[in-house]
Amino acid sequence: MPPVRFAVPGRIGVSEQEASVWRTATLTGIRRETPRVATFRFAVPGWPGHVPGQHLMLRLTAADGYVAQRHYSIASAPDDSGHIELTLDHVDGGEVSGWFHTVARVGDRVELRGPLSGFFAWPGDRPALLIGAGSGVVPLMSMVRHHRARGLSHPLRMLVSARSPEDLIYARELGPETTTVFTRSAPPGVPVGRMTAAHVAPLLAERPPGGWEAYVCGSNSFAEHASRLLVAAGQPVDRIRIERFG
Amino acid sequence: MNITRGFSGRPRVDNPGLPPGQYDAGDAWPVLSAEVTPDIAPADWTFRIDGLVAEPRSWDWEQAHRLPASAYEGAVHCVTSWSKFGVRFGGVSLDAFLDQVRPLESATHVVAYSHTGYTTNLPLADVTGGRAWIAWEYDGRPLPAEHGGPARLLVPHLYFWKSAKWIAGLRLLDHDEPGFWESNGYHERGNPWEEQRYSGD
Numbered sequence: 001m002p003p004v005r006f007a008v009p010g011r012i013g014v015s016e017q018e019a020s021v022w023r024t025a026t027l028t029g030i031r032r033e034t035p036r037v038a039t040f041r042f043a044v045p046g047w048p049g050h051v052p053g054q055h056l057m058l059r060l061t062a063a064d065g066y067v068a069q070r071h072y073s074i075a076s077a078p079d080d081s082g083h084i085e086l087t088l089d090h091v092d093g094g095e096v097s098g099w100f101h102t103v104a105r106v107g108d109r110v111e112l113r114g115p116l117s118g119f120f121a122w123p124g125d126r127p128a129l130l131i132g133a134g135s136g137v138v139p140l141m142s143m144v145r146h147h148r149a150r151g152l153s154h155p156l157r158m159l160v161s162a163r164s165p166e167d168l169i170y171a172r173e174l175g176p177e178t179t180t181v182f183t184r185s186a187p188p189g190v191p192v193g194r195m196t197a198a199h200v201a202p203l204l205a206e207r208p209p210g211g212w213e214a215y216v217c218g219s220n221s222f223a224e225h226a227s228r229l230l231v232a233a234g235q236p237v238d239r240i241r242i243e244r245f246g
Numbered sequence: 247m248n249i250t251r252g253f254s255g256r257p258r259v260d261n262p263g264l265p266p267g268q269y270d271a272g273d274a275w276p277v278l279s280a281e282v283t284p285d286i287a288p289a290d291w292t293f294r295i296d297g298l299v300a301e302p303r304s305w306d307w308e309q310a311h312r313l314p315a316s317a318y319e320g321a322v323h324c325v326t327s328w329s330k331f332g333v334r335f336g337g338v339s340l341d342a343f344l345d346q347v348r349p350l351e352s353a354t355h356v357v358a359y360s361h362t363g364y365t366t367n368l369p370l371a372d373v374t375g376g377r378a379w380i381a382w383e384y385d386g387r388p389l390p391a392e393h394g395g396p397a398r399l400l401v402p403h404l405y406f407w408k409s410a411k412w413i414a415g416l417r418l419l420d421h422d423e424p425g426f427w428e429s430n431g432y433h434e435r436g437n438p439w440e441e442q443r444y445s446g447d
């Protein structure tokens with residue numbers, strides 16, 4: 001069986017030394033997005049910059065030296081502000097997200113290292129088709145924000161699945177580039193149901209010359225579902241990048 | 247040490263089997279593959295070893311199953327910080343395959359490649375001496391596709407990205423050649439006990 005080639009993107013321009021350093025980040029703002037999700041803004045002196053889609057590793061340290069570390073996608077677009085934003089779901093029983101949602105306040109310090117991943121990253125240099133569910137929209141929003149902030153000309157489309165309008169992260173910011181699918185409840189007249197081939201087909205039909213680079217992000221079961229829809233609709237397997245939240 | 251105000255974390259569990267920076271995933275087994283899960287029937291699966299060996303060869307499903315069975319029971323550790331204990335894999339020790347191809351003395355490293363095109367590199371010493379398997383069973387049942395079925399490489403003493411899913415082959419080399427994640431900033435060896443997650447660690 002011939003191996004299927006899949007894309008390995010070019011190296012991201014951050015030196016290995018930069019990404020291996022743990023940096024102190026100070027919480028400068030907390031912004032509620034939905035009942036279960038909030039955005040946390042950090043000042044990070046020396047942050048080397050990132051490419052939309054990349055993530056970082058964050059760690060909290062207890063007084064006895066116990067450490068908890070997790071990967072989080074960077075929500076903000078790269079800019080020169082010296083700040084980055086993370087958007088966190090409050091995971092039931094989550095020791096890190098629990099601290100963020102119930103204890104953290106402006107002025108608190110955490111440690112983070114990154115940016116990480118040269119694979120699930122969009123340097124803004126090609127048409128992008130973004131598909132996400134729940135907090136899978138976070139790294140995709142970094143791409144959307146970058147596209148807008150730089151006025152990039154490459155076509156960009158996003159298809160987002162959420163349980164309900166109240167659970168739709170970044171609802172106020174989403175624009176004409178985005179189609180939403182509600183899976184549990186919706187405003188009157190708006191259909192409710194899982195993402196299907198009918199949602200994906202028009203986006204593939206609109207594909208620009210050279211095709212889309214597809215980015216899929218969400219839970220493992222969503223990623224399996226969405227990637228199969230993309231393949232069935234004709235998106236080449238080696239142009240589908242997937243970030244699974246496990 | 248940068249102590250986080252008000253953070254206490256989970257109740258401390260004395261688990262000497264938990265490498266630094268890891269947490270116990272319990273019953274969960276996260277799937278974190280980067281590519282679309284392929285649909286490979288056992289009848290279509292093949293495994294090849296070539297490069298610096300005396301006798302390169304390939305095995306199909308039946309041929310591989312005729313080699314002596316071997317199992318691994320223990321822990322696996324993911325670079326994203328979860329570890330899973332009490333996992334049971336069944337398959338064949340990679341030593342049984344390597345014995346048939348006879349690595350040359352000049353071979354020092356391998357690149358393991360998947361049927362999807364995924365690659366990962368390892369020192370040859372890390373996949374010999376009972377430290378690696380070709381595994382097709384998990385918990386007594388066929389390995390599910392999302393976890394690498396029909397067969398994956400299993401190298402449990404290193405971070406789990408080295409345990410290439412949908413394993414198609416190994417190429418033996420006299421030098422180290424970065425694979426997919428290694429080319430994207432991850433460590434060339436990946437020893438969880440030394441927290442070798444990213445290049446430069």
